[in-house]
Amino acid sequence: MNCKFGECVGERLSGYIDGELTQQERQFVEVRCQSCVECRDTLNELRALRQKIGKAKLSDVGEDVWRETMDDTAVNATRGLGWMFLIGGVLLAIGFALFQFITGEHSLSIIEVFVVGGVYGGLLLLFISVLRQRLIERKTDKYKDVEI
Amino acid sequence: MKTTDMRNELAQFGRGAHALATQILGNPADAADAVQDAMTTVLGAPKSYDSNRGPLKPWFLRLVRNRCIDLLRRRRPQDDKVEELLDIAPGPEQLAEQADRDKQLKAALASLKNDYRQIIVLRDYMDMSYAQIADVMDIPQGTVMSRLHRARIALAKAYGKDHEL
Helix, strand or coil: CCCCCCCCCCCHHHHHHCCCCCHHHHHHHHHHHHHCHHHHHHHHHHHHHHHHHHHCCCCCCCHHHHHHHHHHHHHHHHHHHHHHHHHHHHHHHHHHHHHHHHHCCCCCCHHHHHHHHHHHHHHHHHHHHHHHHHHHHHHHCCCCCCCC | CCHHHHHHHHHHHHHHHHHHHHHHHCCHHHHHHHHHHHHHHHHHCHHHCCHHHCCHHHHHHHHHHHHHHHHHHHHCCCHHHHHHHHCCCCCHHHHHHCCCHHHHHHHHHHCCCHHHHHHHHHHHHCCCCHHHHHHHHCCCHHHHHHHHHHHHHHHHHHHHCCCCC
16 A cells, blocks of 8 residues: 555544544554555654654743743732722822812811821832832843943 | 632643744744733633633633734734744755754744644643643634644654654
């Protein structure tokens, strides 16, 4: 029997390599490969190629890097929360101040303390987050000595 | 599923997801961005994954693949031209200069159609079942075997030009 690239068995060659055939189909492939040299050669060729792909390094980014990336994602989420609290706090403070202004009441209450505290707390969180990022960049930036 | 378990699993899939995205987008930096985006999406809404509907791996890879396709569409409106751009493989002289077998294998892989590259990475690099590949690529399970076989034959021809397997 003579064929080209295992055409007489066709896609079942791949199914055979991957263990995705029924018992009947497997037997069909085995019988054909015994009588057809081309099919047998193609089977061996595809098997070898599959192993090479399996061992190849198709990505240089390892597990540790992805863990760090996800940590950075957590940092970004924290920053987002910081902005949310800050903007929310500022809006509340403005609203409250407007209310005070309109009604003419100027005495400090516990709510005011919390609102002002929230604003300054948010600012502090943002400052720490940005500062940390800048420090990391300063340490790791390989172009820091390049003059433009 | 707990968020910590999810993070661990995602970190394990990262390399394979990046390999898949690189094959779709044609460059590792854009691929890393796509995978990171997908991770951010998953971790931002962990409840969007329903473990009753199957394992996390194919679900996550499908998300990465969709993200890559979105990026491709944004990069170029005409999909056929994208294929042409991505399918540029190094010439024979460049191949001869590359001593590393991995590089030559990557070059042969790069000469294939985008769909062929994806299916080879999913099966031969990531060792996924036909059912999982069908899920990730959004194709019928019966199509997986035929497409994979055509992809392997094409790869064998591209790689076999310069090598004895």
